[in-house]
Amino acid sequence: xxxxxxxxxxxxxxxxxxxxxxxxxxxxxxxxxxxxxxxxxxxxxxxxxxxxxxxxxxxxxxxxxxxxxxxxxxxxxxxxxxxxxxxxxxxxxxxxxxxxxxxxxxxxxxxxxxxxxxxxxxxxxxxxxxxxxxxxxxxxxxxxxxxxxxxxxxxxxxxxxxxxxxxxxxxxxxxxxxxxxxxxxxxxxxxxxxxxxxxxxxxxxxxxxxxxxxxxxxxxxxxxxxxxxxxxxxxxxxxxxxxxxxxxxxxxxxxxxxxxxxxxxxxxxxxxxxxxxxxxxxxxxxxxxxxxxxxxxxxxxxxxxxxxxxxxxxxxxxxxxxxxxxxxxxxxxxxxxxxxxxxxxxxxxxxxxxxxxxxxxxxxxxxxxxxxxxxxxxxxxxxxxxxxxxxxxxxxxxxxxxxxxxxxxxxxxxxxxxxxxxxxxxxxxxxxxxxxxxxxxxxxxxxxxxxxxxxxxxxxxxxxxxxxxxxxxxxxxxxxxxxxxxxxxxxxxxxxxxxxxxxxxxxxxxxxxxxxxxxxxxxxxxxxxxxxxxxxxxxxxxxxxxxxxxxxxxxxxxxxxxxxxxxxxxxxxxxxxxxxxxxxxxxxxxxxxxxxxxxxxxxxxxxxxxxxxxxxxxxxxxxxxxxxxxxxxxxxxxxxxxxxxxxxxxxxxxxxxxxxxxxxxxxxxxxxxxxxxxxxxxxxxxxxxxxxxxxxxxxxxxxxxxxxxxxxxxxxxxxxxxxxxxxxxxxxxxxxxxxxx
Amino acid sequence: xxxxxxxxxxxxxxxxxxxxxxxxxxxxxxxxxxxxxxxxxxxxxxxxxxxxxxxxxxxxxxxxxxxxxxxxxxxxxxxxxxxxxxxxxxxxxxxxxxxxxxxxxxxxxxxxxxxxxxxxxxxxxxxxxxxxxxxxxxxxxxxxxx
Numbered sequence: 076x077x078x079x080x081x082x083x084x085x086x087x088x089x090x091x092x093x094x095x096x097x098x099x100x101x102x103x104x105x106x107x108x109x110x111x112x113x114x115x116x117x118x119x120x121x122x123x124x125x126x127x128x129x130x131x132x133x134x135x136x137x138x139x140x141x142x143x144x145x146x147x148x149x150x151x152x153x154x155x156x157x158x159x160x161x162x163x164x165x166x167x168x169x170x171x172x173x174x175x176x177x178x179x180x181x182x183x184x185x186x187x188x189x190x191x192x193x194x195x196x197x198x199x200x201x202x203x204x205x206x207x208x209x210x211x212x213x214x215x216x217x218x219x220x221x222x223x224x225x226x227x228x229x230x231x232x233x234x235x236x237x238x239x240x241x242x243x244x245x246x247x248x249x250x251x252x253x254x255x256x257x258x259x260x261x262x263x264x265x266x267x268x269x270x271x272x273x274x275x276x277x278x279x280x281x282x283x284x285x286x287x288x289x290x291x292x293x294x295x296x297x298x299x300x301x302x303x304x305x306x307x308x309x310x311x312x313x314x315x316x317x318x319x320x321x322x323x324x325x326x327x328x329x330x331x332x333x334x335x336x337x338x339x340x341x342x343x344x345x346x347x348x349x350x351x352x353x354x355x356x357x358x359x360x361x362x363x364x365x366x367x368x369x370x371x372x373x374x375x376x377x378x379x380x381x382x383x384x385x386x387x388x389x390x391x392x393x394x395x396x397x398x399x400x401x402x403x404x405x406x407x408x409x410x411x412x413x414x415x416x417x418x419x420x421x422x423x424x425x426x427x428x429x430x431x432x433x434x435x436x437x438x439x440x441x442x443x444x445x446x447x448x449x450x451x452x453x454x455x456x457x458x459x460x461x462x463x464x465x466x467x468x469x470x471x472x473x474x475x476x477x478x479x480x481x482x483x484x485x486x487x488x489x490x491x492x493x494x495x496x497x498x499x500x501x502x503x504x505x506x507x508x509x510x511x512x513x514x515x516x517x518x519x520x521x522x523x524x525x526x527x528x529x530x531x532x533x534x535x536x537x538x539x540x541x542x543x544x545x546x547x548x549x550x551x552x553x554x555x556x557x558x559x560x561x562x563x564x565x566x567x568x569x570x571x572x573x574x575x576x577x578x579x580x581x582x583x584x585x586x587x588x589x590x591x592x593x594x595x596x597x598x599x600x601x602x603x604x605x606x607x608x609x610x611x612x613x614x615x616x617x618x619x620x621x622x623x624x625x626x627x628x629x630x631x632x633x634x635x636x637x638x639x640x641x642x643x644x645x646x647x648x649x650x651x652x653x654x655x656x657x658x659x660x661x662x663x664x665x666x667x668x669x670x671x672x673x674x675x676x677x678x679x680x681x682x683x684x685x686x687x688x689x690x691x692x693x694x695x696x697x698x699x700x701x702x703x704x705x706x707x708x709x710x711x712x713x714x715x716x717x718x719x720x721x722x723x724x725x726x727x728x729x730x731x732x733x734x735x736x737x738x739x740x741x742x743x744x745x746x747x748x749x750x751x752x753x754x755x756x757x758x759x760x761x762x763x764x765x766x767x768x769x770x771x772x773x774x775x776x777x778x779x780x781x782x783x784x785x786x787x788x789x790x791x792x793x794x795x796x797x798x799x800x801x802x803x804x805x806x807x808x809x810x811x812x813x814x815x816x
Numbered sequence: 817x818x819x820x821x822x823x824x825x826x827x828x829x830x831x832x833x834x835x836x837x838x839x840x841x842x843x844x845x846x847x848x849x850x851x852x853x854x855x856x857x858x859x860x861x862x863x864x865x866x867x868x869x870x871x872x873x874x875x876x877x878x879x880x881x882x883x884x885x886x887x888x889x890x891x892x893x894x895x896x897x898x899x900x901x902x903x904x905x906x907x908x909x910x911x912x913x914x915x916x917x918x919x920x921x922x923x924x925x926x927x928x929x930x931x932x933x934x935x936x937x938x939x940x941x942x943x944x945x946x947x948x949x950x951x952x953x954x955x956x957x958x959x960x961x962x
Contacts (some may be wrong), residue, residue: 113903163899
């Protein structure tokens with residue numbers, strides 16, 4: 076009878092052992108990665124940007140390159156030992172490279188052995204994870220990726236007889252039993268690595284005879300069914316090695332990141348000794364809290380390594396002399412971009428179950444540009460502080476949000492949800508809905524250009540009154556409370572005249588403007604009323620960025636994306652979020668609009684002191700926005716590489732002293748001027764030509780006529796009237812000068 | 817007399833006959849900048865363009881990617897082609913050849929609408945003198961489902 080019961084128990088235990096070991100062993104959170112840094116000759120990259128990237132990727136600055144993950148700088152030459160990475164579209168091998176930077180560009184890029192490199196990329200930075208609620212975290216690693224020294228030391232310290240025993244070590248049990256009897260309590264364990272694994276993987280920490288018996292049976296069964304390599308690999312990923320906030324640090328790969336910010340392959344012998352020392356008690360030997368205790372434990376492990384001939388005498392003494400080499404406590408936090416991760420999660424949840432994101436160990440490759448994100452966070456916090464000081468506002472009264480897109484593909488490069496970017500509260504970049512004020516005006520002018528208006532078409536800026544359906548009368552006023560007579564369209568937009576825009580919009584028809592807004596990418600519902608023409612529509616910074624991206628990308632609409640692809644732990648691509656684009660406006664109309672928006676920056680409301688340096692450096696385009704009583708300060712603008720929309724205001728919707736120019740534009744300019752970029756260039760449509768016109772009449776003029784401006788026109792829409800020309804200088808003299816210039 | 821006037825106007829750019837000064841609409845001077853949101857004058861104006869389509873020198877890196885993508889396309893590796901083309905466009909969004917590869921790939925995948933959109937975008941960035949490329953892109957636009 077006893078035999079039968081025992082047999083049943085063994086069969087039952089065997090089932091448990093195999094079910095868990097063969098199945099999904101752990102719930103592994105999805106890991107989220109930033110975009111990899113692309114490197115090629117002429118790529119925009121500053122020294123600060125490159126060093127930032129290397130620091131974030133935990134490359135060590137050294138005097139000579141000996142292994143991957145290191146860099147040094149000699150004069151204007153950077154030398155980097157890259158780590159390499161298996162990208163879905165091809166592997167990037169680990170190699171030594173040399174990079175020369177000049178004027179915020181890569182001037183030369185070579186392999187250390189000589190020979191130019193046309194194109195390469197660094198590995199992507201891990202920026203966070205989608206964590207399950209249970210308190211464990213780990214990075215799974217296969218045994219082949221574990222440094223042999225780590226595996227051998229682990230066996231030498233924890234279970235010298237691991238290779239030969241069958242799960243239990245009678246000798247070790249006997250030795251421990253004697254020690255425990257002598258002490259009258261449990262002071263020593265005789266567990267093999269297999270038994271430790273059983274305890275951690277299948278059982279809890281309670282100790283009694285029955286559990287010990289089950290543990291032994293399970294250890295025997297594990298050894299019966301699985302190879303030593305499989306058992307050791309599972310142990311290496313399972314073992315508890317510390318605590319990070321509310322989550323346990325499990326496995327050596329995560330521990331290497333947690334304590335040293337290194338990959339397993341980059342650990343030196345002292346690092347390995349410290350980690351293996353922690354197996355005995357991660358809390359007791361916590362190296363930050365008890366450095367002396369941890370050092371003596373590490374040194375003991377080093378001695379075992381030396382005695383086991385795993386280390387030479389020289390290496391042993393060198394390793395003992397090393398400091399613990401822990402990552403500084405303030406850098407221990409894993410990267411945290413709550414606003415961006417919020418967007419990533421929202422986009423992922425359209426295609427994936429939340430449970431899968433938290434347990435399947437997926438890799439999420441995103442579009443985040445860590446340098447741009449960092450700059451955006453910094454500029455937002457600093458500028459708000461300066462504005463509060465300058466305008467004597469209560470400290471902390473202003474808030475803000477911004478969204479930055481890569482020009483052309485609408486990849487989200489940065490997202491700031493508030494002035495405290497580390498706080499994952501209300502995400503203003505996505506969820507705040509505020510009237511956009513004059514940011515709506517480009518849609519009004521684009522609607523006009525689509526209907527055959529030109530930049531020189533004259534419109535009246537005289538006071539305007541519009542009757543509403545309820546007999547109310549809407550009387551928009553210019554910001555300055557003054558009228559400007561008849562003005563050409565480009566000037567009305569550059570100077571942001573409200574009366575001219577309202578009149579133009581009413582002439583075009585509200586539905587025409589509303590449809591332009593929808594075509595430019597506004598998906599949120601809005602009310603089509605006359606005040607729409609001056610921006611009563613309420614949008615978030617990301618909505619505004621989407622809309623402006625359609626203008627900046629030559630009239631092609633692209634939905635913003637924060638994710639490029641999702642991969643399984645094995646590296647197979649589950650989902651690719653491909654680029655899509657659709658022409659929404661005529662190329663010529665958008666070209667003319669962009670031209671006018673560049674005038675905003677050069678001579679309109681986007682021109683402000685302090686931006687001259689940036690204006691000389693590159694061409695930009697954009698638009699300011701200010702709402703009633705200056706409750707909202709907006710700016711949306713772009714250069715040749717990036718587009719960014721910024722909102723500033725108060726969460727209680729209170730008034731501020733800020734206009735779009737004095738508030739949001741300052742944040743925009745501070746961010747953009749810190750990021751190397753190219754000038755905005757636009758491909759001129761075939762049907763478009765430049766002509767000299769007289770802005771006061773809208774009629775054709777000439778280069779040498781006083782006040783003439785060169786503006787782009789659709790060839791078929793060129794002005795037919797001819798303006799009087801008052802010569803600026805004698806044309807023959809001018810021609811002569813040109814010849815000799 | 818006709819020819820000297822033509823010559824002078826050619827030099828001056830005044831390709832039109834002058835009109836009477838009194839016909840010009842008068843209006844307040846806007847150069848003061850006092851009646852608008854804070855703004856400035858008009859010195860040192862720089863504008864985006866004009867850049868003739870396809871005349872910007874394509875980046876060597878994006879050209880390299882275009883060649884790799886072309887190879888993948890010939891092998892029928894659609895996903896690789898799309899990934900490489902997208903990578904190339906991150907480097908140079910005006911590279912018309914990369915749009916052509918996207919358009920051809922989506923046509924192979926049976927997505928005519930997306931193929932036509934990329935072909936349209938490619939045309940926007942193609943030099944008018946590059947007739948073979950234009951012809952290929954135009955044929956992809958014309959075969960899109962209506």
